[in-house]
Amino acid sequence: MTYPLESLTAHPPNLYPGYRSTVKRAPSRPLVIIPQTLSELTGPVFGHDSLREHDNDLTRQHAGEPLGERIIVSGRVLDENGRPVPNTLVEIWQANAAGRYIHVNDQHPAPLDPNFTGAGRCLTDAEGRYAFTTIKPGSYPWRNHPNAWRPAHIHFSLFGPSFLTRLVTQMYFPGDPLLPYDPMWNSVPDERARLRMMSSFDLETTVPEWALGYRFDIVLRGRDATPMEDPHHD
């Protein structure tokens, strides 16, 4: 069982001139298609010993509470067959409520928040579920084109079971007016695929008088499924 190549059409092309930085960094020669060997079908495993308390609560990593709108981002990591991806590492990072990253190279003149780093991680549970408590990130300007602003987003990094399921993506918020102007968002050619990067507001995971809930399910590549022929598998 291998991972079908067709699924990869959901991804942006390497060269997308609307996102200026791709112009000198995208390979110009065609990718070489190779068979999926043990090298591609295996991948690293992370255990609970690598995580610390509050790694998935970005509002409790400092002495005080960060400023901003408290949110809970949760969802499931699934494969293309709809099967949960358990015990996989999820890493996130984001700007603070004012749209500023703590990274030393971010020079946007918006305030840093001494109570917010903006980085978190967790492992999915047996059903592929994850949850982070954080604050809603702000939009921020960048220099891609005149008056360019990134829509609010949270960066996500995921592993899944093999080298081929590795994914780095960004989660967006529903109703963000900046989305239609964003080259990153627009770099995904298929609109239905684009919408899979958008979270949805979720009253069910909203905690009364505490935090708004957003749901974001992530789908990783999955091997060709033949469930009808092998009902006893799993």
Add this chain to the structure above:
Amino acid sequence: MTQRLGITPSQTVGPFFAYALTPRGRYALSDLVSNNLVTDDAVGQRIRIEGRILDGDGEPVTDAMLEIWQADGEGRYPGSEPTLGNTRFRGFGRTECDADGRFVFETVKPGPVPGPEGTMQAPHLNVGIFARGILRRLFTRIYFGDEAANAGDPILALVPADRRGTLIARPVDAGRYALDIRLQGQDETVFFEA
């Protein structure tokens, strides 16, 4: 019938990933992985591999992140064999490039691993490259210039002969190898899809 779900599209790692993915003591989070894969129980010859990442103008890419995934010195991928003795060796490393676009990994030299249809693959590292301006991970391999097995490697055989050299690290010293990765242009590195 099972309905296939569409996968979530890839997006760039952007320029500001370090405080989450490669904090190295500069930020609050601890490091989950680093550029040093060597554990006291890792089987294999200890090696150091270094190089630079260059863009289409030959300029160093100073904000890239590299990940490697590899077998141990006996060709065993961690997790793939339940009886694997060297369980602390994770086979996975991650680093960022410095201001000169330079990366370094300290690891053990992988052994040959099984390939398609009963073939054996020459020792290699599986490499993922992420950066601002890279919308989806670039996937390549690093082979070793002092390995006779390269001549019979089933994956290298798929690469046009005049481009194979872009995947083969040069031995510079005992246990030291060097290879530059060129994202674009002359001597562009071969990137894979699988």
